Amino acid sequence: MKLFNSKWFIVLVHIAIWVVYLYSPYFFRPSNAEFMHGDAMRNHFMKEPLPPPLPRNYIHSIFTHFNMVLDVILVSFFYLNAYVLLPKLAYKKKYVSYVTAILLFIFLIVIAHIAIFNPALHPPQFRPGPPLGAGFFRFLTILACSIAYKTIIDKIAQDKLAKEKENENLKTELSLLRSQVSPHFMFNVLNSMVYMARMKSDNLEPSLIKLSSLMRYMLYDADEDKVPLQSEIEYVESYIDLQKQRFEDTVKVNVTIDVDSINHYIEPMLLIPFVENAFKHGTGMIDDATINIMLHVREQELKFVVTNNYNERLKETKDKISGIGLANVIRRLNLLYSNDYKMDIKDENGLFEIHLTLKLT
Structure with a gap:
């Protein structure tokens, strides 16, 4: 029981969960061969073939940068929402300020998407990258998990406090x-x-x-x-x-x-x-x-x-x-x-x- 209540154990559990959640998309991302097969199919049906695909390393670098930025935003939002936004705003019924903070993080995701995948910043033949809706869906998932996490730990803390008070009263x-x-x-x-x-x-x-x-x-x-x-x-x-x-x-x-x-x-x-x-x-x-x-x-x-x-x-x-x-x-x-x-x-x-x-x- 002492191990499970240890702060270091809790930190390690958080790290393990984040590693699994954040890096699981890499295992399901299309390979470069799939991209090339898709390009060949489009060339077959289009009058003007697509330009030669960008180097695989370049594509991998762009996707990696975007996911790193998005990961930082999502992890920061999870803990900021759980320990700051919910207690300071939502619990105190400052709903307008709470919604504004959430919209700000959504805006950060949009900015990151545009900054990294905007065709104006890259060769015109480069694909626009993953759909913006994918990042937004991940944000909603993190939002729901953050609220659930905060609710659970608050409930555990309240039950523990009530138990301690009960024990003290009994003593x-x-x-x-x-x-x-x-x-x-x-x-x-x-x-x-x-x-x-x-x-x-x-x-x-x-x-x-x-x-x-x-x-x-x-x-x-x-x-x-x-x-x-x-x-x-x-x-x-x-x-x-x-x-x-x-x-x-x-x-x-x-x-x-x-x-x-x-x-x-x-x-x-x-x-x-x-x-x-x-x-x-x-x-x-x-x-x-x-x-x-x-x-x-x-x-x-x-x-x-x-x-x-x-x-x-x-x-x-x-x-x-x-x-x-x-x-x-x-x-x-x-x-x-x-x-x-x-x-x-x-x-x-x-x-x-x-x-x-x-x-x-």
Whole structure:
């Protein structure tokens, strides 16, 4: 791809196209023998024979000079029209000036034709040369190609610019989403630390160690586009351990992780909002509070299931202060994985369940 986008490659392609286009007429030009045969036929039917033909080298020189002049005019017009006349005149609706410029180039072709093939400037027996219409047709062809070329490169440039803007917008939006996830998560973790400090729990010190590992991941790894799946799993496990230390035996947590390979990558902090949501709504004034977390990876496909029961009377209150974790992760899934993910959410009879299927890289 870098070769095709190289300026030198583009220049070489232009040169190759011009060589093929400009010099192809030489391969189809009548030979000197054909000219002589034509003269003999005309002598047979005319009362006064034509003068002896001019030397072949002289004829070849005249045609070469004309084609060289015409080639210079056509090549100059192609790029002048594409990079000057169209942007400066046609695109700005200065149509009279644009047409005038085109007529000027047509006039140059006529002048070149007359100057080189005018019988007054050459022996009277010399043929008048190629028809003027041939040069005019080539000019129209170059005009059409120049307009098409400019239209195409403008379209490519616009699409590239739009893509760059879209990518920048996506990067900006993802950065904002990540920055929103991290404080929200930290707010909940610190609340857990405060609770353990008040209870004078012996788990406070190991919890702080776990928190430091979480901070390290959030500060150094979460800024990457992709992280190893194993790092994301360790992050989730550390969070679960912190919550287990906080709730002790009041919440039953079942975790099942089955991954076929460590060579998978995922968007950082993509799974934690689902787990965080389960602990937020699946704890408190709930009988037999249970949270089930299952992660299964096979052949580049990740299946992530999180279920929790909740107190329907407290759900509305918790929703009002639930933050933005789930909403953000759904938005990030749409931005990053588009059609490569599927998510189903079930919420009925006091049971909340999320099924996420994701294609990994």
